[in-house]
Amino acid sequence: MWGRSYLSRTGSFRPENLGQNALAMIGNLCFTMFVIGVLIFTIIAATYEPEDPLFHPSTKITTFLTSTSNATFKSDNTVVRTGEDFMAANQTAFATFINITDVENITESAESGGGNTLEVTSCEGSMNSPIDCRDPEVFHMLMRATIERFKDIHFYRFGKPVRGSNDSTCDMAWRFRPTEGKTAAFYKDYRRFVISRSENCTLSVVGIGDYHTGMNARKRKKNQKPGFEKKPEKQDQKISLPVVGEVVNDTLPVVESESSFSRGKYLIYTGGGDRCKSMNHYLWSFLCALGEAQYLNRTLVMDLKICLSSIYSSSNQDEEGKDFRFYFDFEHLRESASVLDQDQFWLDWNKWQKRDGLGLNLVEDFRVTPMKLADVKDSLIMRKFGSVEPDNYWYRVCEGETESVVQRPWHLIWKSRRLMDIVSAIASRLNWDYDSVHIERGDKAKNRELWPNLAADTSPDTLLSTLRDKIEDGRNVYIATNEPKTSFFDPLKDKYSTHFLDEYKDLWDENSEWYSEMTKLNNGNPVEFDGYMRVSVDTEVFPEREKADRNFQ
Numbered sequence: 440m441w442g443r444s445y446l447s448r449t450g451s452f453r454p455e456n457l458g459q460n461a462l463a464m465i466g467n468l469c470f471t472m473f474v475i476g477v478l479i480f481t482i483i484a485a486t487y488e489p490e491d492p493l494f495h496p497s498t499k500i501t502t503f504l505t506s507t508s509n510a511t512f513k514s515d516n517t518v519v520r521t522g523e524d525f526m527a528a529n530q531t532a533f534a535t536f537i538n539i540t541d542v543e544n545i546t547e548s549a550e551s552g553g554g555n556t557l558e559v560t561s562c563e564g565s566m567n568s569p570i571d572c573r574d575p576e577v578f579h580m581l582m583r584a585t586i587e588r589f590k591d592i593h594f595y596r597f598g599k600p601v602r603g604s605n606d607s608t609c610d611m612a613w614r615f616r617p618t619e620g621k622t623a624a625f626y627k628d629y630r631r632f633v634i635s636r637s638e639n640c641t642l643s644v645v646g647i648g649d650y651h652t653g654m655n656a657r658k659r660k661k662n663q664k665p666g667f668e669k670k671p672e673k674q675d676q677k678i679s680l681p682v683v684g685e686v687v688n689d690t691l692p693v694v695e696s697e698s699s700f701s702r703g704k705y706l707i708y709t710g711g712g713d714r715c716k717s718m719n720h721y722l723w724s725f726l727c728a729l730g731e732a733q734y735l736n737r738t739l740v741m742d743l744k745i746c747l748s749s750i751y752s753s754s755n756q757d758e759e760g761k762d763f764r765f766y767f768d769f770e771h772l773r774e775s776a777s778v779l780d781q782d783q784f785w786l787d788w789n790k791w792q793k794r795d796g797l798g799l800n801l802v803e804d805f806r807v808t809p810m811k812l813a814d815v816k817d818s819l820i821m822r823k824f825g826s827v828e829p830d831n832y833w834y835r836v837c838e839g840e841t842e843s844v845v846q847r848p849w850h851l852i853w854k855s856r857r858l859m860d861i862v863s864a865i866a867s868r869l870n871w872d873y874d875s876v877h878i879e880r881g882d883k884a885k886n887r888e889l890w891p892n893l894a895a896d897t898s899p900d901t902l903l904s905t906l907r908d909k910i911e912d913g914r915n916v917y918i919a920t921n922e923p924k925t926s927f928f929d930p931l932k933d934k935y936s937t938h939f940l941d942e943y944k945d946l947w948d949e950n951s952e953w954y955s956e957m958t959k960l961n962n963g964n965p966v967e968f969d970g971y972m973r974v975s976v977d978t979e980v981f982p983e984r985e986k987a988d989r990n991f992q
Contacts, residue, residue, distance in 0.1 A: 518975040519719045521767070522850040523681050526623035536593035536616075542582050569606035570634050570642070573599065577642065581611050581632055584644040591618050591871040595625065601655050603631045610653030614682065617871045622979075626863045627684030629653040650867040651684070651860075651952070658686060679775070681768065683859040689769040689960070691743075691780045700787050701795040704818060706732045707740035707781070711824030711831045715746040715757040718766070718971060724833035726847035728822075729776065731809045731836060734845045737820065738777040740784045743769070751970035758969075764960060766971060768853035775851050788819070805835040809845055854979070857953055858972055861946045862979040865917075869938065873915035875981045876906070880922040899930035910935065919977040940977050947972075 571577060582597050598612040612629035631653040633646035651657075694700040706728070713724045725741075732739035745761040752758045763769060772778060791797065798817035805824070812820055824831040837845050866873075880897050895901060910916060916935040918928060925939045947953045947968040957966040 518854075518971070518978045519722055521722075521852045521854050523622065523624055523853050525849055526680070536595055537582075537586070537597070538594075539583060539586055542579050542586075569602075570609060570636070572602050572609035577609065577634070578611075580642065580644065581609060584632070584647065585611070585613065585630075588647055589615075589871075592616065593618055598629075598656060600632075603653065603655060607635065608633050610656035612653065612656040617866065620871075624681045624683055624859070627682055628863075628867065629656040629684075650864050679771075681771065681853050681856060681859070683856050683863050685856070687768075687770055687856050687956070689764045689773070691783060692773055692778065693783055694779070694787055697791050697795070701791055701797060701818070704735070704737040705740050705779070705784070706735060706737040706820045706822070707784070708822045708824065708833050710826075711833055712826070712828040713833050715748050717748050717750060720832075721745070722852065723847075726849065726852065727834045727837040727845070729778075729851065730845045730847045733776065733848060734809050735812060735815075735820070738779055740779050740781050740819075742781045747969060747971065751974075753967065753969065761969075762961065764855070765957070765966060766855050766858070766975070768856055770856075771853045772851050776848065805830065806839075808839075808841050809836070810841070854975065857956060858975055859979065861943070861953060861976050864946050865940075865943050865976070865980050868943070869915050869917065873917050873938070874910045875917040875919065876902070877978070877981050878902070878918060878920040878922065880920065880927075899928060902928075903931060903934065906935075917980055919981040921974075940973060940980075 578597075578600055581600055585597075586594060592615045594613055594615050596614040600609040600611040602608070603610045609632045610629060611632060612627060614625045614627050616625060629651060631648035632644055633648075635643050635645045637643065694703070708728045711724075713720060728741075729739050741763075743763040744759070745763055745766070747758040747761045749755050749757050788797070797819065799819045799821060800812070800815050800817040802812070802820060802822045803825070805822070822833075822836065824833065829835070837847070878897050880893065906916075912934050914935055915938060916931070917938045918925075918931075920928075920939070922928070925941070928937055931937050945951060949965070954965070958964065960966075
């Protein structure tokens with residue numbers, strides 16, 4: 440028996456069996472490796488917990504929301520990107536801009552010395568008469584003077600001039616975009632033109648006021664015809680873009696009647712731990728709620744009262760009583776989505792709920808997906824969140840299987856046009872011709888253990904060395920920074936004309952247009968230009984130009 444066993448084993452190593460044995464061994468080895476791989480994958484899948492990007496704002500979600508290049512600047516306090524930032528700047532390409540040749544030519548007998556002067560054939564007895572700002576020839580003269588004066592912007596529309604502060608001034612408005620601007624938006628400017636009449640009856644533009652000096656041209660008259668505008672070739676091709684500088688109408692929407700309220704379907708989020716968090720966190724959660732409301736075809740009942748996180752406040756404490764409209768464009772949101780203010784909603788609900796038998800469906804578990812609520816017939820779906828973080832964060836509703844179904848409507852959230860107006864004013868004072876650097880120092884520069892090289896890398900000497908080959912001497916350089924003492928950057932003045940945010944305090948002080956409008960919005964109470972507003976303006980001025988934008992952390 441032993442002999443047979445021996446003979447059988449030795450027989451398996453016969454030459455004719457070697458190929459079959461080799462294939463069997465290779466197959467067994469591959470199967471073993473496959474089993475080990477499956478086992479390792481199963482263990483990883485069972486134990487891996489992906490990081491929540493909201494707890495790492497300088498990497499995951501904030502990188503997505505704030506980074507536009509390979510810049511090294513990343514900050515937990517950086518202003519969040521909003522809908523208009525995701526629009527391509529070339530979306531306005533179809534709206535061809537206006538240049539000198541597009542302005543209707545004035546006849547040779549009435550033209551003299553280019554676009555800034557106009558010779559009138561007869562002015563006998565009218566030397567001291569008021570300038571007729573509505574005269575088409577005066578309109579053409581003002582347009583030409585404007586286009587020749589501001590060479591770094593594209594003009595898309597001119598409004599008809601109106602009388603200014605006296606008989607020799609005219610106010611005129613126009614829409615434009617900076618030639619090299621990144622933001623997909625239109626800007627509106629309105630300026631005061633000083634016009635003189637010489638003895639030979641020639642009219643001349645002798646002065647153009649500063650940004651937004653032509654207040655009489657700000658509001659279009661009800662019966663006023665549209666101004667000079669080159670219309671797009673495709674009239675049905677319309678793109679919704681913010682217009683910075685227009686009068687903002689962000690009044691709260693109301694339901695006109697009991698019947699329309701009772702027919703409506705509503706969604707409201709209450710409670711939770713999202714309050715007083717960073718603005719990134721706030722929008723990430725708010726847009727989850729807005730996305731669910733759109734998925735369910737319901738009106739979102741929103742709380743316009745915001746708690747400003749201590750990271751943005753001058754008191755270093757969380758501050759209640761802020762308004763959504765301080766920071767974001769509520770007019771655009773209201774016109775683009777179905778939303779209601781929470782306070783107004785509860786007044787109407789208490790008035791008509793019992794009378795009309797309006798039903799309420801209470802949901803207290805974020806794991807109840809929007810898909811399970813699609814067939815709910817009740818007038819109001821209320822999601823109530825508890826006190827245990829992070830399970831009480833609103834954005835948890837949009838996780839898991841919901842993530843592929845409910846989309847956050849980023850395009851509905853734009854920055855406050857009042858803040859963007861300050862951005863436009865700063866860029867205008869720099870003639871839209873400047874370079875910019877973004878330098879973050881502050882407490883980070885003091886923390887050598889965590890940031891050992893930051894102080895040296897952002898020192899004036901290092902900055903001068905870095906910028907030497909990137910920015911020409913004598914250029915205007917806007918420095919967006921959290922360094923409290925701007926005198927730190929004085930060495931840069933030897934090569935550049937440096938500018939900082941606080942240089943433009945008059946744009947938000949108590950005599951400013953922004954201050955007046957915000958006080959009205961806040962029921963007569965003054966509004967502080969807080970830390971988030973500062974970083975919002977700072978970082979918007981920074982990327983407005985794309986020649987030599989630089990980031991330093």
